[in-house]
Amino acid sequence: MAPAIDIGRQARRRLQILNNTQIRATKPFVRWAGGKTKLLPRILPYVPESFEHYHEPFLGGGAVFFAVQGRIQKRAYLADLNVHLVNAWNAMRDCQDELRPLLDEYQAKDSKEYYYEVRAQEPTSQLESAARFLYLNGTSWNHLWRENSKTGAMNTPHGARAFKSFSDEVYEGLATTLSIADIRHEDFRVALDRVQPGDFVYLDPPYLPVYTRPDIEREPTAKFNKYTAQTFELPDLMTLASICEDFTRRGIKWMMSNRDTEGVRDLFSFADIVGFTAHRSLAAQSKREVESHRSPEAIVIGR
Numbered sequence: 001m002a003p004a005i006d007i008g009r010q011a012r013r014r015l016q017i018l019n020n021t022q023i024r025a026t027k028p029f030v031r032w033a034g035g036k037t038k039l040l041p042r043i044l045p046y047v048p049e050s051f052e053h054y055h056e057p058f059l060g061g062g063a064v065f066f067a068v069q070g071r072i073q074k075r076a077y078l079a080d081l082n083v084h085l086v087n088a089w090n091a092m093r094d095c096q097d098e099l100r101p102l103l104d105e106y107q108a109k110d111s112k113e114y115y116y117e118v119r120a121q122e123p124t125s126q127l128e129s130a131a132r133f134l135y136l137n138g139t140s141w142n143h144l145w146r147e148n149s150k151t152g153a154m155n156t157p158h159g160a161r162a163f164k165s166f167s168d169e170v171y172e173g174l175a176t177t178l179s180i181a182d183i184r185h186e187d188f189r190v191a192l193d194r195v196q197p198g199d200f201v202y203l204d205p206p207y208l209p210v211y212t213r214p215d216i217e218r219e220p221t222a223k224f225n226k227y228t229a230q231t232f233e234l235p236d237l238m239t240l241a242s243i244c245e246d247f248t249r250r251g252i253k254w255m256m257s258n259r260d261t262e263g264v265r266d267l268f269s270f271a272d273i274v275g276f277t278a279h280r281s282l283a284a285q286s287k288r289e290v291e292s293h294r295s296p297e298a299i300v301i302g303r
Contacts, residue, residue, distance in 0.1 A: 024069065025173035028061035029092060029166065030085065030134070031143030036204060036257060037063040039278060039297065044068070046274075046301050048253055051200035053077060057191035058204045059085065059183075065202075069177055076181040079191035082145065084133035084154075086185040091130035093178035096171050102131035103165040110163040115139050119154055138163045149231065188236075192243050201247065201254035205240060206232040208259070234263075241267040248302045260298035274299040 028035065036043060040063060047068050054072045056065055059080040069076070080086050091099045106118070119136060123129035137143055141159040148155050166174075184191065188205070195201055240256075247254045248270060258264050260275045278297045 023169065023173045023176055025170065025177040026066055028063050028066060029170065029174060030061045030088065030137055032061035032137075033142065033144045034204070034207065035061040035063050037061070039257070040064070040067050042274075042276060042278075042297075043255070043257065043299060046255055046299060047071065047202070048200055051253065052198040053196070053200075055192065055195050055199060055201045056204070057186075057188035057201075058206070059089070060204065062089075064204070065181075066177065068200075068202075069180070071200075072180060074180075077191065077194060078181050078183045079186045079188070081185070081187060082147075083185045084129050085145070086183055087126045087130040088133045088137075089178070089181075089183045091127055092171075092174045093181065093183065095127055095130075096175060098127055099131055100165070100171070102128070103134060106131065106135040107163050107165050110135075110139065112158045112160070115158045135163055188240065189243070195247065195252055197251050199252060201252065203240065203244075203254065203256035205237065205256070205258065208232070208234060208237060208261075208263075237264075238267060244268065244300075244302060245270050252302070254302040256300040258298050258300060260296035264298055264300070268300045270303070272301045272303055274301070 028037065043064060044067060047064075048071065050071050050073055052072075052074045054065065054068065054076040055078075056062065056076070057079045059065075059078045062078065065076060065078060078089065115136070118132055121132065123132050133145075136154060136156075137145060139159055139161055140154075140156040143159070144156045145154060146156045147153065188203075192201065244254055244256065256268070260273075265273055275296065275298050278295050
């Protein structure tokens with residue numbers, strides 16, 4: 001059983017870090033399919049120079065959060081529906097002393113056989129869930145976290161790579177950077193309900209599959225909206241568009257990354273849309289799941 005978390009001690013430690021060090025994390029500690037690290041040069045010019053609170057309800061690896069942390073005047077509100085991912089972020093912020101030995105143990109035992117043994121386990125605490133997530137994320141095929149829609153079990157195969165834990169500098173930088181972050185396991189509708197004028201919202205929802213055949217099979221070219229057993233579908237994107245339109249009416253600055261499709265342009269016709277083509281290197285295990293190496297991308301910007 002993992003040790004209990006001392007919230008008071010964690011708060012004191014975060015305060016001490018803020019007072020005693022300038023080391024900050026500048027890049028994600030989690031690799032996430034659809035991550036925006038390579039697209040930052042496209043995204044950052046459209047982010048305001050400063051804002052009160054930062055909101056990112058589709059967190060994933062958080063590349064944009066790490067890139068804009070210096071522009072946040074107060075706090076960052078980060079959220080995701082993948083509870084294992086959220087546990088990992090919170091453990092990196094609050095429980096590094098307890099997390100490190102668990103990750104060191106994973107590194108010592110790491111093998112292909114051990115990967116499948118760990119994948120089949122069900123953690124009994126948030127801390128164990130966080131450590132397991134970081135191990136599987138670090139060693140799975142293409143760092144992809146994919147869950148069975150019926151059972152919710154992670155089902156990505158082994159990625160034929162060794163697990164590496166984190167350096168002292170990475171731990172220290174993450175503790176400093178995440179001290180301003182409120183990180184929750186919640187739906188985007190709930191997360192966006194706390195946004196106020198003066199804040200900035202960055203949205204990176206799962207891209208809807210693109211269908212290349214009009215027949216009854218409707219075979220998608222990409223299946224990467226299954227980061228959780230609860231998938232993101234067209235009605236969700238429609239709801240998100242409605243929320244963004246309300247943000248625009250209220251004078252709240254927001255921006256969204258998505259695939260550049262006719263449907264996205266129709267739903268967000270009230271916003272400015274910058275289209276470009278990005279190179280995607282995400283490989284596939286079968287031809288049925290191949291996503292084009294040249295992907296049409298869109299940055300949707302609230303007016």
